[in-house]
Amino acid sequence: MDEHDEKKATIQRRDLLKLGTAATVGYLARGVVRDAAAGLPPLPANPATPAAMPTRNLGRTGYRVALFSLGGQAAVEQPDNEAVAVPIIERALDLGVNYVDTSARYGGPERWSERYLGQVVKRRRRQVFLASKTHDRTRDGSLKLLERSLELLQTDHLDLWQLHNLSRMEEVERIFAADGAVHALVQAREQGIVRFVGVTGHADPAVLIEAIRRFPFDTVLMALNAADPHHLSFARELLPLAVEKEMGIIGMKVPARGRILAAWKPPAPEGQRPGQGASRPGTLTMREAVRYVLSLPVSTVIIGCDNVAQVEENVKLAREFTPLAQVQMAELAARTEAIQRQALFFRRWDE
Numbered sequence: 001m002d003e004h005d006e007k008k009a010t011i012q013r014r015d016l017l018k019l020g021t022a023a024t025v026g027y028l029a030r031g032v033v034r035d036a037a038a039g040l041p042p043l044p045a046n047p048a049t050p051a052a053m054p055t056r057n058l059g060r061t062g063y064r065v066a067l068f069s070l071g072g073q074a075a076v077e078q079p080d081n082e083a084v085a086v087p088i089i090e091r092a093l094d095l096g097v098n099y100v101d102t103s104a105r106y107g108g109p110e111r112w113s114e115r116y117l118g119q120v121v122k123r124r125r126r127q128v129f130l131a132s133k134t135h136d137r138t139r140d141g142s143l144k145l146l147e148r149s150l151e152l153l154q155t156d157h158l159d160l161w162q163l164h165n166l167s168r169m170e171e172v173e174r175i176f177a178a179d180g181a182v183h184a185l186v187q188a189r190e191q192g193i194v195r196f197v198g199v200t201g202h203a204d205p206a207v208l209i210e211a212i213r214r215f216p217f218d219t220v221l222m223a224l225n226a227a228d229p230h231h232l233s234f235a236r237e238l239l240p241l242a243v244e245k246e247m248g249i250i251g252m253k254v255p256a257r258g259r260i261l262a263a264w265k266p267p268a269p270e271g272q273r274p275g276q277g278a279s280r281p282g283t284l285t286m287r288e289a290v291r292y293v294l295s296l297p298v299s300t301v302i303i304g305c306d307n308v309a310q311v312e313e314n315v316k317l318a319r320e321f322t323p324l325a326q327v328q329m330a331e332l333a334a335r336t337e338a339i340q341r342q343a344l345f346f347r348r349w350d351e
Helices: 003-017 021-030 032-038 082-094 112-127 139-153 169-175 181-190 205-214 239-244 286-294 308-319 326-335 337-343
Strands: 055-057 064-066 068-071 099-101 129-134 158-163 194-201 219-223 248-252 300-303
Touching (some): 064 068, 068 082, 082 112, 082 308, 112 129, 112 139, 139 158, 158 219, 169 181, 239 248, 286 308, 286 326, 326 337
Parallel strands (some): 068 099, 068 300, 248 300
Antiparallel strands (some): 055 064
16 A cells, blocks of 8 residues: 555545444445455554564454553553653563553543553554553444544554443443444444454453453453452453453453552552552562463453563563463462452452
8 A cells, every 4th residue: 555545545534433323334335434444554563572572362363462562551641741651652662562552541531641652653553553442331422532542642543442441231231232332343343443342341250241242352351460369250250251252362450550569568548549448568579470460361461661661571571471380370369368359459349
């Protein structure tokens, strides 16, 4: 595709995004949407990845993803933090990271995470598999979020667009309603604006299981760490289904925002969110935390970083990864039992 054709495809995809349902049906009948989808560029390829760390299949997508991927939170979502956030993103790609995850919700109304990523993506789009999310549960609301995501990320397409953090069964019912968000994912994929679609969640494996049974998502982003076996286990209940369906499986909350780590220092009680209080450090090293999750049948893990040194550490851990035996995994899980509540702060806890 030459420069003229690429610009034409970009305009066409963005125009299609703004069409209503009736207009979309008309375009589908004339084959225009099929042409737009066919105009997507090849899958990204970061030349630094093969020598940097092992890769795994991202499910049935055909993409080989590095074991460590960059999350769009931590420093990458903080307000007015470009001087820290952009070097983190640049260094990650330099070191072979080839998957970056963000969301329309990261960084508040200003969407700082997508803004910072856009500063890098505009120059290095073909090196990175770019994933974002919609937290709106309606079709129209989600399409509006997608349009703004493309603008902030300075790209004409996403490699993966996901439903953000399904936590309750009523949210599943809402996204599958006649005007629900699933229809936005389908429309965007058919129009060649997004390549793949996925679903994410932290709170309850049963919610994601129900969503996956209703729709053939390409990927699932789930909260997994060494404390997982102690409460509403995603590894026990959800992971086998995702493997069976050959989904791309992305692990998150690996260090539980530091709370699973022995080096973590709890903030003062007044600085902690209600219901998420913690009064003691964790019990694992970062190496143990990462090694535990990578020993599960996941494609990659996303981890937010506060500085470049953490990026470098995570790449090193991925490069040196060797799988744990079941007895070793059980030992690490046992060490997290006393801190399970703080390590699984994102789960549903009924009291």
